[in-house]
Amino acid sequence: MYALIDCNNFYASCERVFNPSLNGKPVVVLSNNDGCVIARSTEAKALGIPMAEPAYKLKELIEKNQVTVFSSNYVLYGDMSHRVMTTISEFAPEMEIYSIDEAFLLLDGFQLIDLKAYGEKVVRTTTRNTGIPVSMGIAPTKTLAKAANRFAKKYPNYKSVCVIDTDEKREKALKLLDIGDVWGIGRQYATKLRYYSINTGWDFTQRTKSWVRHTMGVVGERTWLELRGTPCVEMDRSTSKKSICTSRSFGERLTELEPISEAIANFAASCAEKLRKQKSLASILMIFIHTNPHATNQPQYSNQKVIHLPVATNDSTELINFALQGLKSIYKKGYRYKKGGVIVSEIVPERPLQGNLFDTKDREKFNKVMTVMDNLNASYGKQKVKIAAQGFDRKWKLKNEKLSPCYTTKMEDVLEIKV
DNA sequence: TCTGGGGTCCTAGGACCC
DNA sequence: TCTGGGGTCCTAGGACCC
Numbered sequence: 444m445y446a447l448i449d450c451n452n453f454y455a456s457c458e459r460v461f462n463p464s465l466n467g468k469p470v471v472v473l474s475n476n477d478g479c480v481i482a483r484s485t486e487a488k489a490l491g492i493p494m495a496e497p498a499y500k501l502k503e504l505i506e507k508n509q510v511t512v513f514s515s516n517y518v519l520y521g522d523m524s525h526r527v528m529t530t531i532s533e534f535a536p537e538m539e540i541y542s543i544d545e546a547f548l549l550l551d552g553f554q555l556i557d558l559k560a561y562g563e564k565v566v567r568t569t570t571r572n573t574g575i576p577v578s579m580g581i582a583p584t585k586t587l588a589k590a591a592n593r594f595a596k597k598y599p600n601y602k603s604v605c606v607i608d609t610d611e612k613r614e615k616a617l618k619l620l621d622i623g624d625v626w627g628i629g630r631q632y633a634t635k636l637r638y639y640s641i642n643t644g645w646d647f648t649q650r651t652k653s654w655v656r657h658t659m660g661v662v663g664e665r666t667w668l669e670l671r672g673t674p675c676v677e678m679d680r681s682t683s684k685k686s687i688c689t690s691r692s693f694g695e696r697l698t699e700l701e702p703i704s705e706a707i708a709n710f711a712a713s714c715a716e717k718l719r720k721q722k723s724l725a726s727i728l729m730i731f732i733h734t735n736p737h738a739t740n741q742p743q744y745s746n747q748k749v750i751h752l753p754v755a756t757n758d759s760t761e762l763i764n765f766a767l768q769g770l771k772s773i774y775k776k777g778y779r780y781k782k783g784g785v786i787v788s789e790i791v792p793e794r795p796l797q798g799n800l801f802d803t804k805d806r807e808k809f810n811k812v813m814t815v816m817d818n819l820n821a822s823y824g825k826q827k828v829k830i831a832a833q834g835f836d837r838k839w840k841l842k843n844e845k846l847s848p849c850y851t852t853k854m855e856d857v858l859e860i861k862v
Numbered sequence: 863t864c865t866g867g868g869g870t871c872c873t874a875g876g877a878c879c880c
Numbered sequence: 881t882c883t884g885g886g887g888t889c890c891t892a893g894g895a896c897c898c
Contacts, residue, residue, distance in 0.1 A: 474866035481866070497865040515866085542869090542898040629896050662872065662896075679870095688868055737865055784867090841866095 444558065444581055444608070445674075446548040447588040448531055448565065450524075451576040451596065453544035454482035457523045458513050460574035461850045469510040473498050476692045476841045477514055514843035522851045526573045534565045539678045547585060549678050562604035582607040585676045586669035589626040590616055590644065610672070617644035617670060627666040632659060644670055683721045683790060689713040690784020693839040696735070697780045703732065704767055706839035708832040710785040711759070711766035718757035718787065719817060725787035726755040728762060730769040735781040746773040754799045755791050758809050759816070762787070763832050 535548035580591025623633035733745035
């Protein structure tokens with residue numbers, strides 16, 4: 444059996460842990476740059492505030508109903524997530540962290556255990572230890588566990604835990620599960636399936652395997668099998684990412700090469716840090732910039748540059764260098780740039796290092812510099828030491844006017860974000 | 863004025879190899 | 881009439897997830 448544990452309204456719940464006066468009141472959290480709504484408390488949902496709605500469209504509704512609004516505070520959410528995951532990991536031999544607020548547990552050897560009682564204990568303990576309310580779905584496949592989790596959240600009678608462990612329960616659940624709410628079926632497929640009168644998870648399972656394969660490929664076939672109780676999506680045991688991206692909308696539109704360079708240098712440095720953290724190297728770097736696609740009355744430009752690195756690396760100076768070269772090759776004057784980013788891929792473990800015969804760089808030496816820099820920043824706060832190209836102007840920095848304090852981490856982190 | 867950021871996997875088609 | 885067969889790699893795009 445698999446369990447899926449999911450934090451309820453995660454970001455909104457994190458904010459409330461440190462603002463208990465907001466319990467029972469509508470709270471929303473905005474995306475970076477205070478752009479869209481990305482989390483809503485139950486009360487905010489009840490007001491009809493939709494997910495992913497641009498904040499400026501909601502101004503009236505927010506004022507009228509005294510909704511408390513927060514900028515997203517990923518330092519806080521990341522730390523709270525870590526607390527939740529640590530608590531959950533005590534309850535099963537194997538855990539897969541699926542997202543910042545979700546984890547799968549593999550319940551091998553639980554044949555004799557009362558799963559409902561077990562689930563309730565996990566939920567109770569996690570909420571007590573962290574202050575974050577969670578829900579749990581338990582079923583023979585991940586896709587069914589996802590469905591069970593939905594029901595655990597939706598119907599208070601389940602007391603936050605729903606178990607699908609018989610065919611009768613499976614049938615009953617799938618008949619109530621909207622096709623668009625099935626894990627793995629997004630908007631495109633939902634529309635297509637509805638056209639064929641498939642409106643629930645159950646309808647979908649009644650089609651033939653070959654029809655599903657033909658209409659939706661192997662991915663759809665896996666979903667079909669999973670809904671019928673045959674597990675095909677295994678626990679993901681990989682420890683390192685296959686690609687790493689740092690990208691941002693700029694706080695204000697940028698037109699000149701210089702501030703954009705500064706931003707790109709910071710994105711590259713961030714990718715390098717993430718690589719070092721997971722002890723790996725990247726062989727490919729991609730940089731991109733584009734104007735605001737929503738501003739249809741303005742000239743549009745979007746471009747990217749892929750750079751094959753001579754030797755796989757996680758060195759900030761090297762990645763910044765290549766990223767800035769790439770930027771120069773695609774930057775064009777006369778546009779108002781809105782967003783840029785750096786993506787590294789073709790990621791390999793740090794050791795053993797595959798060298799290049801013609802490599803002239805003293806990698807050992809640069810490695811030591813990076814280690815010292817990481818250590819200093821770990822002790823004294825983020826970005827205390829950085830590469831000069833990252834600059835100090837920060838014209839590109841995001842807007843986040845409603846940021847909460849980083850209650851659980853160092854003050855430096857707060858300062859870093861407020862600069 | 864104003865619309866996020868970070869991932870994964872699969873497929874089709876083209877270029878190229880023998 | 882009639883023009884092989886088998887493979888790899890790369891890229892772009894599309895679908896999905898949170």
